[in-house]
Amino acid sequence: MTPPPPGLRVIIVGGGLAGLVMGIMLDQAGIDYHILEQASRLRPLGTSISLHPVIMDLMAQLGLLEDMQKMSKPLRGISVLSANGRKMGRIDTRTNKRRHHHQAMVMSRPDLHEYLLSKIPPGKLTTGKRVIDITETQQDVTVTCMDETTYVGHIVVGADGAYSATRQIMYKKLKERGILPESDTKPLHFDKQCVVGMTSPLDPAKYPVLLDDSCEVKVLLGKDQHTSMWILPLQGNRLAWCVGGPDPHLIQNDDGDHSSHGSGSRSGRDWYPETAVEICEDVRNFKCPYGGSVMDLIESTPKGLVSKVLLEEKMYRTWYNGRVVLVGDACHKIVPFFGQGASQAILDCACLVNMFYDLTSNTTSSFTTIFQRYVDMRAETAKVASDSSREFADLIYEQGFKADVARNIVLRFTPTWLLRMITGTINSNRPNLKFLPLPKH
Numbered sequence: 377m378t379p380p381p382p383g384l385r386v387i388i389v390g391g392g393l394a395g396l397v398m399g400i401m402l403d404q405a406g407i408d409y410h411i412l413e414q415a416s417r418l419r420p421l422g423t424s425i426s427l428h429p430v431i432m433d434l435m436a437q438l439g440l441l442e443d444m445q446k447m448s449k450p451l452r453g454i455s456v457l458s459a460n461g462r463k464m465g466r467i468d469t470r471t472n473k474r475r476h477h478h479q480a481m482v483m484s485r486p487d488l489h490e491y492l493l494s495k496i497p498p499g500k501l502t503t504g505k506r507v508i509d510i511t512e513t514q515q516d517v518t519v520t521c522m523d524e525t526t527y528v529g530h531i532v533v534g535a536d537g538a539y540s541a542t543r544q545i546m547y548k549k550l551k552e553r554g555i556l557p558e559s560d561t562k563p564l565h566f567d568k569q570c571v572v573g574m575t576s577p578l579d580p581a582k583y584p585v586l587l588d589d590s591c592e593v594k595v596l597l598g599k600d601q602h603t604s605m606w607i608l609p610l611q612g613n614r615l616a617w618c619v620g621g622p623d624p625h626l627i628q629n630d631d632g633d634h635s636s637h638g639s640g641s642r643s644g645r646d647w648y649p650e651t652a653v654e655i656c657e658d659v660r661n662f663k664c665p666y667g668g669s670v671m672d673l674i675e676s677t678p679k680g681l682v683s684k685v686l687l688e689e690k691m692y693r694t695w696y697n698g699r700v701v702l703v704g705d706a707c708h709k710i711v712p713f714f715g716q717g718a719s720q721a722i723l724d725c726a727c728l729v730n731m732f733y734d735l736t737s738n739t740t741s742s743f744t745t746i747f748q749r750y751v752d753m754r755a756e757t758a759k760v761a762s763d764s765s766r767e768f769a770d771l772i773y774e775q776g777f778k779a780d781v782a783r784n785i786v787l788r789f790t791p792t793w794l795l796r797m798i799t800g801t802i803n804s805n806r807p808n809l810k811f812l813p814l815p816k817h
């Protein structure tokens with residue numbers, strides 16, 4: 377194997393999940409990098425995250441898997457109940473362990489974020505650096521932050537999420553040259569929003585489900601599927617919850633448009649007291665599957681661990697230009713109902729870092745070649761993940777007689793072997809990091 381070209385330096389914009397994983401992979405590939413994060417303090421959403429078996433070998437190669445398994449519970453299944461507790465069906469999410477070696481895992485997102493951050497060596501991530509401009513020459517690329525500091529590298533990786541400034545800067549230039557595809561000029565689409573939270577540690581005597589070694593997700597569906605509540609038991613005697621859905625009176629923009637423009641103003645990670653309380657009120661009378669009231673869970677959640685989020689989605693067509701390339705939510709924003717967004721972001725990172733490792737020169741044309749190969753390898757898979765997430769959301773939330781019948785059939789009668797065959801197909805494409813030893817099974 378050829379080592380990467382000496383002096384290759386990557387600037388990563390964004391210290392979210394994709395940016396941190398990218399940094400950890402580059403570190404182990406021996407490639408120089410620096411992460412710029414706009415927030416002065418990293419504050420991930422107070423919620424759960426489920427990671428797909430497809431990325432577990434990568435985590436094992438990076439030496440992270442064992443710790444992550446300790447922080448998480450394996451995902452066993454998703455039970456769907458009506459608001460009054462009637463069982464509507466169940467999906468078994470266990471994969472064929474012999475064939476795929478791993479199960480999906482569910483953990484606290486703040487725990488995961490903190491863990492990944494602890495793997496970034498000191499001095500490699502700077503907070504309070506909001507990137508506002510990117511300019512390039514034939515030799516290098518310069519990133520300018522809001523505080524007028526600049527960082528120079530050979531490649532910029534935009535890992536700055538759904539409202540990516542990197543993408544907006546890139547697209548502005550492509551639009552001026554008249555070569556930005558029409559679909560990339562359209563804003564992110566959303567037709568659902570939710571409030572997410574994670575309780576403080578609860579008493580297992582009151583909630584025996586907390587003692588369960590695996591995670592069975594409970595989805596409580598309100599009348600006409602307007603509002604739902606998802607509850608996920610986590611390590612550390614905590615329950616993550618998500619209240620929301622496609623209720624139109626909650627989600628329209630002032631102009632009635634179901635789209636959000638890249639300002640970030642409506643993609644709130646902040647506490648929005650009125651709407652958040654209003655959404656949670658919609659589930660007040662839902663029957664809690666563990667006894668007591670679902671409001672007990674909401675009230676056992678520290679305010680700092682409650683956020684309102686829009687559930688946008690969009691597959692962008694343009695993922696790179698010149699020395700700048702996008703990963704994660706910056707190029708494919710996926711609705712979160714199938715636990716795919718983070719796993720797809722990690723797959724993006726693995727694919728790119730393998731290609732960086734193979735680079736023999738630092739020229740723009742060599743980057744164009746590998747960036748196009750990256751898109752060829754990743755775009756189709758990310759689209760399948762996005763489509764399956766959307767289809768799963770439709771299965772749960774769609775209204776009307778036909779949707780009721782479809783929901784009943786799938787939730788009650790889909791045999792486990794068929795589900796395992798479907799997840800087996802998704803699981804079959806499992807990349808490795810070429811510069812690290814393969815994991816032992």
Ligand SMILES: Cc1cc2nc3c(=O)[nH]c(=O)nc-3n(C[C@H](O)[C@H](O)[C@H](O)COP(=O)(O)OP(=O)(O)OC[C@H]3O[C@@H](n4cnc5c(N)ncnc54)[C@H](O)[C@@H]3O)c2cc1C
Pocket residue numbers: 389390391392393394395412413414415423424425426427428505506507508535536537538539540541542572618685686687703704705706710712714715716717718719720721
């Ligand atoms: C409620 C919810 C539940 C989810 N559940 C799951 C799940 O169970 N499983 C799963 O796989 N996925 C899930 N997802 C999706 C997953 O969270 C995302 O796909 C993943 O976090 C994307 O990571 P990212 O690093 O690309 O973006 P982000 O996590 O958004 O990180 C972007 C980072 O860039 C920073 N940034 C932004 N602009 C700038 C700038 N100009 N300069 C510098 N820094 C900047 C931001 O502050 C942020 O830290 C869920 C999403 C939501 C909303």
